[in-house]
Amino acid sequence: xxRKELTIGLFGFGCVGxxxxxxLHKTPGLKTTIKKxxxxxxxxxxxxxAENFTFNKHYILDDPEINVVVELIDDADAAFEIVSxxxxxxxxxxxxxxxxxxxxxxxxxxxxxxYNAPLLYEAACCxxxxxxxxxxxxxxTDLLSSVEGIVNGSCNYILSKIxxxxxxxxLALAEAQAQGYAESDPTLDTSGSDAKYKLLLLIAxxxxxxxxxxxxxxxxxxxIGNTELQYxxxxxxxxxxxxxxxxxxxxxxxxFVIPKFVSxxxxxxxxxxxxxxxxxxxxxxxxxxxxxxxxxxxxxxxxVLSDLSALTYxxxxxxxxxxxxxxxLTSEETLLNVLLTDSQRDITEYYNLFESIxxxxxxxxxxxxxxxxxxxxLKELVKHPAGKPSVILQSIAEPVKIAELQTITELEEQAx
Amino acid sequence: xxRKELTIGLFGFGCVGxxxxxxLHKTPGLKTTIKKxxxxxxxxxxxxxAENFTFNKHYILDDPEINVVVELIDDADAAFEIVSxxxxxxxxxxxxxxxxxxxxxxxxxxxxxxYNAPLLYEAACCxxxxxxxxxxxxxxTDLLSSVEGIVNGSCNYILSKIxxxxxxxxLALAEAQAQGYAESDPTLDTSGSDAKYKLLLLIAxxxxxxxxxxxxxxxxxxxIGNTELQYxxxxxxxxxxxxxxxxxxxxxxxxFVIPKFVSxxxxxxxxxxxxxxxxxxxxxxxxxxxxxxxxxxxxxxxxVLSDLSALTYxxxxxxxxxxxxxxxLTSEETLLNVLLTDSQRDITEYYNLFESIxxxxxxxxxxxxxxxxxxxxLKELVKHPAGKPSVILQSIAEPVKIAELQTITELEEQAx
Numbered sequence: 135x136x137r138k139e140l141t142i143g144l145f146g147f148g149c150v151g152x153x154x155x156x157x158l159h160k161t162p163g164l165k166t167t168i169k170k171x172x173x174x175x176x177x178x179x180x181x182x183x184a185e186n187f188t189f190n191k192h193y194i195l196d197d198p199e200i201n202v203v204v205e206l207i208d209d210a211d212a213a214f215e216i217v218s219x220x221x222x223x224x225x226x227x228x229x230x231x232x233x234x235x236x237x238x239x240x241x242x243x244x245x246x247x248x249y250n251a252p253l254l255y256e257a258a259c260c261x262x263x264x265x266x267x268x269x270x271x272x273x274x275t276d277l278l279s280s281v282e283g284i285v286n287g288s289c290n291y292i293l294s295k296i297x298x299x300x301x302x303x304x305l306a307l308a309e310a311q312a313q314g315y316a317e318s319d320p321t322l323d324t325s326g327s328d329a330k331y332k333l334l335l336l337i338a339x340x341x342x343x344x345x346x347x348x349x350x351x352x353x354x355x356x357x358i359g360n361t362e363l364q365y366x367x368x369x370x371x372x373x374x375x376x377x378x379x380x381x382x383x384x385x386x387x388x389x390f391v392i393p394k395f396v397s398x399x400x401x402x403x404x405x406x407x408x409x410x411x412x413x414x415x416x417x418x419x420x421x422x423x424x425x426x427x428x429x430x431x432x433x434x435x436x437x438v439l440s441d442l443s444a445l446t447y448x449x450x451x452x453x454x455x456x457x458x459x460x461x462x463l464t465s466e467e468t469l470l471n472v473l474l475t476d477s478q479r480d481i482t483e484y485y486n487l488f489e490s491i492x493x494x495x496x497x498x499x500x501x502x503x504x505x506x507x508x509x510x511x512l513k514e515l516v517k518h519p520a521g522k523p524s525v526i527l528q529s530i531a532e533p534v535k536i537a538e539l540q541t542i543t544e545l546e547e548q549a550x
Numbered sequence: 551x552x553r554k555e556l557t558i559g560l561f562g563f564g565c566v567g568x569x570x571x572x573x574l575h576k577t578p579g580l581k582t583t584i585k586k587x588x589x590x591x592x593x594x595x596x597x598x599x600a601e602n603f604t605f606n607k608h609y610i611l612d613d614p615e616i617n618v619v620v621e622l623i624d625d626a627d628a629a630f631e632i633v634s635x636x637x638x639x640x641x642x643x644x645x646x647x648x649x650x651x652x653x654x655x656x657x658x659x660x661x662x663x664x665y666n667a668p669l670l671y672e673a674a675c676c677x678x679x680x681x682x683x684x685x686x687x688x689x690x691t692d693l694l695s696s697v698e699g700i701v702n703g704s705c706n707y708i709l710s711k712i713x714x715x716x717x718x719x720x721l722a723l724a725e726a727q728a729q730g731y732a733e734s735d736p737t738l739d740t741s742g743s744d745a746k747y748k749l750l751l752l753i754a755x756x757x758x759x760x761x762x763x764x765x766x767x768x769x770x771x772x773x774i775g776n777t778e779l780q781y782x783x784x785x786x787x788x789x790x791x792x793x794x795x796x797x798x799x800x801x802x803x804x805x806f807v808i809p810k811f812v813s814x815x816x817x818x819x820x821x822x823x824x825x826x827x828x829x830x831x832x833x834x835x836x837x838x839x840x841x842x843x844x845x846x847x848x849x850x851x852x853x854v855l856s857d858l859s860a861l862t863y864x865x866x867x868x869x870x871x872x873x874x875x876x877x878x879l880t881s882e883e884t885l886l887n888v889l890l891t892d893s894q895r896d897i898t899e900y901y902n903l904f905e906s907i908x909x910x911x912x913x914x915x916x917x918x919x920x921x922x923x924x925x926x927x928l929k930e931l932v933k934h935p936a937g938k939p940s941v942i943l944q945s946i947a948e949p950v951k952i953a954e955l956q957t958i959t960e961l962e963e964q965a966x
Contacts, residue, residue: 157834160833262838416852420678424840426835426837447870
């Protein structure tokens, strides 16, 4: 098999862009050349000679010799313009921009089909963990019942700090910012939006379901207060921001991003700091667990590199599950066991939204409810204008679909 | 993309075979039919009707309608006959037989090429963990520097028992046998042979290096005595049987299967019981960690299923790295930090084989040496006819190759 030579036009030369530049120079096996790098600001001093750069995107997009565009810029709108123009010109595209891809997923599918040009984006989801490719290639069966992951490095860093150093949320956030693990405006991460974009990609490749970002119920970590932290510490748990999609017993799919109590029994308990971790659950293979660095210049560049390497073999996502499935129904009836607190509103006002209540505690500071609530009622609950509820998931009450199997022992008795 | 329909001839109807039969019935998306199952013993009662079975392999091999042979029998020699005959007839083959594949790797490569027929064997290495496919597809770069894993479920079960229940080796083995996690003749597992076969597969797909089983230095777990266990317990470590291949700083490859002290800082520490775990280390993505069930009817059947699913899309291993690389040199000069004990021979007799000695303890029961020794001297050491040394790896003294990188901070300062 002869590998295709890639002539790359690179957009963006931040940490990841420069990381990629370096990585490519240390990967002689890959016959790739970065022909030109398009950057925004003129007159900045840069670590490589000026002739590598252009400030005009058409210099790359109109160059027929450039067959691959790598898009590594921050601005999601500008990124979409670049990526869609590149696909329209039949160029292969590699992008790490989860927001852009999630917001335009359907359009990007169409563009890939119409112009027969591949778009790869492993770096957009959990950086170095090859989860998109694994969902796309390996779990190509009806048997996947759940994907659950820690997919945002900044939130995980903040939450890890909270538990490792016994801090409250604001202190941990400030430390994460000081150390470069959270942006000066951390909202995209702490609100759960970044995790939501990544979950959208996971769901498309896991279950063949294309969603819009606003369809994914998302709670961030900003409201986590001392009541929840104390509760977690007493139980020996940590709180992690978890993105999850499950196939229910009736084959509907439910999905959400919610902070979750994670006990030492869960593999996610050991995923700390800037690491990401994803657990897939299948009826037959049981759980698979993937861990790797979820952010950072080199881990991200390395995922981009793997996509480039795949392009040399003409790889593209087949989106097999999108084609296989007729109609996938989503469900909001999944029952979640949660702990609810609210510093602004009497928690008894929320009682009627719960299916069942296991424990309530009313006190001046830190009243809480522990009970089970449907996803749809939870959506209602967080919308209430008078409240500022903080909700932490304990577990999913509705069991994840497991095919009815004989036990291995029964099997062994029967088999020959 | 239209999926190919598979008409399967199945060899073997033990746990995995029957597991696969069940799994396929619960996977309607996959258009596969098991046309016939070839088993050895006539007259046994089986859980499905007799018309499914044949006792003559040619019934399957000579049937032109059968386009896929799934080989799930124990006997490695008979398996090789079946698999090579099937490939010669242009049938695709899926096998879970690590011993057979490892012992005939080069011949099986030739057969695949000559008869243009694919052989897939994800189930042969760590059952449900998609590690072969990931090494083949995702780490397709020069940047992989190490693959390290717990790849044998039986050994891991025994070793887990030892540390969880404070047992000695023989008691733990007996418990594992009683619970079906170890064979009545457990030698294939406890000698490290099974792990060696799997490492051979990992090395071929990770580094493009084809080895013969006897070229892989292998120490099993049978000699682990109380001195080593006590040492591990005092240090808060566990002992795990680890299969590892590393790329040295001079680009040579070293590889071995050796019991290893694993501290809580290592991700492998949490891989217990029948789970397997593999860590890949790359220069840029840092560490990736894969965990899943390494044995059992359903996890193994599930890996076979994934291979079948891949065949419906005409997937085959490209063995890209075998083609990329000219000559890969292996090295036995890697320096290993080990703890050595010997119940049969005066340990001072081993001194001259060590590069350096950090600690020795001479006492009636349980003398030991802690020091560093080259892999080649370790091979000499274990061959000595008078001795019965037990060697536990502490760490690799020669550092694993890491490309010289600027730190991210430097990068951030330079980047724009």
